[in-house]
Amino acid sequence: MSTTLLRHPAVAGRFYPGDPDDLRAEAQGYLSQTTSTKPRLKAIGCIAPHAGYVYSGHVAGAVFSRIEIPPRCIVMCPNHTGMGHALAVMSEGAWETPLGEVPIDADLAYAVKRRFPDLLEDSAAHRAEHAAEVELPFLQLRQPNLRFVPIALGTSRLELLEQLGKALAEVIAEQSAPILMVASSDMNHYESDALTRVKDHRALERILTLDARGLFDVVTQQGVTMCGFGPAVAMLTAARQLGAKSAELVKYATSGDISGDRDMVVGYAGIVVA
Numbered sequence: 324m325s326t327t328l329l330r331h332p333a334v335a336g337r338f339y340p341g342d343p344d345d346l347r348a349e350a351q352g353y354l355s356q357t358t359s360t361k362p363r364l365k366a367i368g369c370i371a372p373h374a375g376y377v378y379s380g381h382v383a384g385a386v387f388s389r390i391e392i393p394p395r396c397i398v399m400c401p402n403h404t405g406m407g408h409a410l411a412v413m414s415e416g417a418w419e420t421p422l423g424e425v426p427i428d429a430d431l432a433y434a435v436k437r438r439f440p441d442l443l444e445d446s447a448a449h450r451a452e453h454a455a456e457v458e459l460p461f462l463q464l465r466q467p468n469l470r471f472v473p474i475a476l477g478t479s480r481l482e483l484l485e486q487l488g489k490a491l492a493e494v495i496a497e498q499s500a501p502i503l504m505v506a507s508s509d510m511n512h513y514e515s516d517a518l519t520r521v522k523d524h525r526a527l528e529r530i531l532t533l534d535a536r537g538l539f540d541v542v543t544q545q546g547v548t549m550c551g552f553g554p555a556v557a558m559l560t561a562a563r564q565l566g567a568k569s570a571e572l573v574k575y576a577t578s579g580d581i582s583g584d585r586d587m588v589v590g591y592a593g594i595v596v597a
């Protein structure tokens with residue numbers, strides 16, 4: 324691991340607590356809210372939200388407590404900042420959170436880049452982006468030996484998302500141990516609670532049938548402002564190629580459930596693909 328590339332937290336103290344003890348307590352609380360007695364799933368992929376923990380932490384916690392977290396993960400997120408390349412990866416170094424450093428899995432990152440050369444080395448796309456960062460404390464708590472590959476996607480071109488998904492599937496299939504793909508995404512943004520639930524339901528119908536192209540069509544043609552549909556399309560494409568059989572909606576909520584404001588909300592869905 325390179326010690327020269329350390330990405331510092333961009334949203335600690337804002338999206339989640341900056342104090343390690345406070346963060347551990349809050350995230351662990353969300354992870355332990357589930358009352359399910361089902362055994363944890365060996366998942367191929369998942370979708371988890373990335374808003375401030377007060378709004379979406381309970382949904383993310385439900386996802387990460389439902390599945391086994393292997394030591395190696397690929398975390399894909401949208402590029403909210405517009406900085407850097409549209410297909411951006413970091414292949415070396417580590418990411419810091421208040422809970423400690425998470426090393427980047429260089430071998431896995433380079434394998435994906437070799438299979439999909441359009442994926443470019445670019446730390447700028449990740450520096451201020453929150454959507455992958457907010458997933459890490461949950462993953463760290465569930466898997467102390469975590470290594471990961473961060474990928475930020477600023478493209479909405481279906482062919483590129485499908486090509487990335489196919490490359491991920493080929494690389495993951497070659498590994499001797501499981502790798503979890505995390506697609507970081509919120510659902511519809513800044514419309515009424517009632518309309519958001521209708522729009523999100525249309526997108527979720529496609530996700531739950533593992534229909535990556537159908538999800539792309541619903542989001543782009545029906546005005547569903549799902550920020551991480553790119554990561555979700557890539558993850559679903561890879562999961563299908565890897566033999567995924569099902570998707571489970573673990574939890575759904577909107578920000579209105581917490582704030583009480585039903586006029587302008589964001590939707591959050593937690594989904595496990597196995």
